[in-house]
Amino acid sequence: MHIHPLITDTATLDALCARLAKGDFVCVDTEFMRENTYWPELCLVQIGNAEEAAAIDPLAPGIDLAPLLALLTDNEDVLKVFHAGGQDVEIIYNLTGRTPHPIFDTQIAMMAVSQSEQIGYANLVECWLGKSVDKGARFTDWSRRPLTERQIDYAIGDVTHLAAIFPRLLRKLRKTGRGVWLDAEMEKLADPANYRTDPDEVWKRIRPPSRNAAALGRMKAMAAWREREAQDKNIPRGRIMRDETLAELAGNPPASQADLAKVRGLSAAWRDNEIGRRLMAALEQARPLSREELGERDRRGVALGREGSLVADLLKLLLKIRARELDVAARLLARTEELEALAAGQRDLALLEGWRRDVFGQDALALVEGQMAFAVRDGRLVMTRLPAEEPIEMAPAAPAERMAT
Numbered sequence: 001m002h003i004h005p006l007i008t009d010t011a012t013l014d015a016l017c018a019r020l021a022k023g024d025f026v027c028v029d030t031e032f033m034r035e036n037t038y039w040p041e042l043c044l045v046q047i048g049n050a051e052e053a054a055a056i057d058p059l060a061p062g063i064d065l066a067p068l069l070a071l072l073t074d075n076e077d078v079l080k081v082f083h084a085g086g087q088d089v090e091i092i093y094n095l096t097g098r099t100p101h102p103i104f105d106t107q108i109a110m111m112a113v114s115q116s117e118q119i120g121y122a123n124l125v126e127c128w129l130g131k132s133v134d135k136g137a138r139f140t141d142w143s144r145r146p147l148t149e150r151q152i153d154y155a156i157g158d159v160t161h162l163a164a165i166f167p168r169l170l171r172k173l174r175k176t177g178r179g180v181w182l183d184a185e186m187e188k189l190a191d192p193a194n195y196r197t198d199p200d201e202v203w204k205r206i207r208p209p210s211r212n213a214a215a216l217g218r219m220k221a222m223a224a225w226r227e228r229e230a231q232d233k234n235i236p237r238g239r240i241m242r243d244e245t246l247a248e249l250a251g252n253p254p255a256s257q258a259d260l261a262k263v264r265g266l267s268a269a270w271r272d273n274e275i276g277r278r279l280m281a282a283l284e285q286a287r288p289l290s291r292e293e294l295g296e297r298d299r300r301g302v303a304l305g306r307e308g309s310l311v312a313d314l315l316k317l318l319l320k321i322r323a324r325e326l327d328v329a330a331r332l333l334a335r336t337e338e339l340e341a342l343a344a345g346q347r348d349l350a351l352l353e354g355w356r357r358d359v360f361g362q363d364a365l366a367l368v369e370g371q372m373a374f375a376v377r378d379g380r381l382v383m384t385r386l387p388a389e390e391p392i393e394m395a396p397a398a399p400a401e402r403m404a405t
Contacts, residue, residue: 001160002052006152008060010067016047016054017067023049025079027162028072028100030088031142031155038230038237042091043142048159050167055156059145065095073098081166083107083121083158085189093195103190106162109169111329112178121158128165133157181332181355199227206243209251213288219250221286225279240275241265253283311343315364317374321381322360333360342368 007013020026031044045056045068058065072080073096080100082088084107093099110119114127122133134154142151173179188194203223209215223246230237245265254260257280260270270276316339323330334351341349342364352361363383366372375384 001048001050001163003156003160004052004054006147007054007056008063010062010064013056013063013065014067016052017071019052020047020049021071021075021078023051023078025049025081025104025166026071027053027081027159027166028085028088029082029155029158029162030091032087032091033141033143034236036235038234039094040087040091041143042095044147044155046155046159048156048163050163053156053160053163055152057147059143069096072100076102079104081106081162083124083162084118086194089189090195093192097192099190099192099195101190103186104166105186105189106165106169108185108189109173109182111332112181113169113172113176113327115323115327115329117329117331124165125161128168129161131161133161178328185332197227197231199224199231202227206247209247211294212251213290213294215250216294217288218253218283218286219247220289221282222246222250222279225282229275229278249283254280256280308340308343311368312340314367314374315339315343317381318364318367318372318383319360321383322363326359334364339364 004012004016007016026047026049029046030042031046032040032042034040042058045058045065047054047056047068056065056068057063069092071078072092079102081104082100083105085103085105089099089103106124107119110116110124116123119127122135125131125133134157140151170179173182200220203216203220206219206223208219222241226237226240226246229240233240242265245263248265249263254263257276258271260266260276260279261268263270270279316336319330319334319339323333326333333356338349338351342351347365349361350356352365363372366385367383371386373384373386375382
């Protein structure tokens with residue numbers, strides 16, 4: 001593989017992207033800083049395939065990233081390969097309003113061929129290539145210039161190793177017939193909706209002070225105000241106000257701006273500064289949540305009684321058994337909230353559709369409906385079908401065989 005010197009000009013970048021556009025795939029990684037900003041600051045882009053790889057300096061004077069961004073977001077003929085690529089995709093979305101497509105994430109793919117939930121890059125390289133990744137530059141300040149040769153070598157290694165791993169991982173997926181299992185997961189990663197931040201929706205991520213409609217309305221208003229403040233100032237939202245402080249104010253609103261000086265987590269200056277006045281204005285404009293909004297929030301969680309919780313625990317045990325039998329990550333088959341929803345009586349669930357129903361969902365449903373039970377065979381926990389004269393142990397290979405045909 002040919003490794004290029006650090007690219008700092010548009011002409012060289014354009015020529016590289018023209019060559020990469022002729023291949024079947026490109027591996028992509030980014031280095032960025034976001035500890036002190038709301039928007040991540042892109043500091044380096046690494047890209048390559050089986051023939052060549054390079055690092056691109058987006059901070060170089062005069063460089064135009066248009067050829068690179070066009071390759072990533074406009075070219076549907078080239079597969080874009082990432083590892084744990086959520087934040088990389090977010091950066092590309094922030095720059096273009098679009099996401100890379102089609103897309104492949106090796107961390108997600110590993111869930112279909114192993115029990116790894118979130119395998120790290122170093123472990124991925126060790127698993128497939130038997131090599132150790134130099135972690136010395138992992139916590140470097142990528143915004144400082146000039147970059148050292150060691151930093152650049154470390155960064156490019158992220159795509160050169162990935163270019164060697166991806167074809168082998170793809171072959172294994174094809175051999176097992178599990179590539180189709182990942183289609184929805186990859187499309188979800190590429191969905192632009194995942195990277196849009198609507199200030200009026202961020203309150204849903206915060207632990208509420210209560211189910212009181214007025215308190216939740218205040219939390220919604222303050223969360224939207226904080227998000228816009230953070231975006232305008234380009235600083236982390238926690239620098240404006242921590243979630244715990246915001247929830248406390250939602251549950252116990254100040255009677256006046258002067259009372260903000262008494263709030264833990266806020267400085268005394270809030271009693272008479274501009275940001276304190278803007279916060280009070282947001283509180284004054286807050287309205288209790290509507291019945292529809294309250295219902296939407298309640299539907300996000302499932303209320304399980306004692307018996308329902310026991311059923312959910314049995315479903316989690318079944319999930320663990322099935323994931324072990326198939327040698328896949330349990331989270332790829334079903335998520336905890338889905339199991340709790342199934343135990344509560346819901347049936348409109350992803351685990352009861354498509355391939356998930358074939359390899360796990362139909363047995364999970366049978367367990368809930370009293371048609372299956374656990375048994376111990378030769379010291380190993382298995383499932384049995386009911387009613388039957390003799391318990392029938394599930395054949396671990398059967399689901400994989402069905403998918404391969």
